[in-house]
Amino acid sequence: MRFLSRRLVMPNDLNYANSLFGGRALEWIDEEAAIYAICQLETTCLVTKHISEISFQSPAMQGDxxxxxxxxxxxxxxxxxxxxxxxxxxxxxxxxxxxxxxxxALDPVTRLPMPHGKNLESLEKQTLEEIRSLNMEKPDISNL
Known part of the structure; x- marks a missing residue:
């Protein structure tokens, strides 16, 4: 599992118990997962079809x-x-x-489901290549 992004829990994200509102967490999950899927499939024409049950296990508080x-x-x-x-x-x-x-994935014109041409093996290979390239690209900080 790759942890790809972060958010700061702000006052307007809280419920009456002063912890992260479940609806806000769902909004963030849908957005983050959509960005991930867009990057994986290399298409921006995607829609959320289904989200399984959400299991809440511990609270997030303001400032987390x-x-x-x-x-x-x-x-x-x-x-x-x-x-x-x-x-x-x-x-x-x-x-x-x-x-x-x-x-x-949808066809941008007809808005009907369209084959994306990817499979699990090609996506796993793509991910490994991205990780390798990130490990090889070390910025030159000697001038800082």
Missing amino acids: IVEFGLKTKSVGRSSITVTCVVRNKATKKTICLADSIVFV
Whole structure:
């Protein structure tokens, strides 16, 4: 699982118990998972088809930094299924888990499902290549 982005829990993200509002967490999960799926499938014409049950395990409080772990679970002809874990950056405690989020690629003109041409093996290979290139690209900080 790759933890790809972070958010700061602000006062307007809180519920009556002064912890992260579940609806806000769902909004963030849908957005982060969509960005991940767009990058994986290399298309911007995707829609959320299904989000499985969300399991809330621990609260996030104002000032906490939460991070989003994302992984491709499966790939269909026109769909991709993603798993998303939201955890506290400092404590590593899981805040919530969305085990299956399904996105469908659409034809931009007809808005009907369209094959994306990817499979799980090619996406895993692409991810490994990205990780390798990031490890090889070390910025020159000697002039700083």
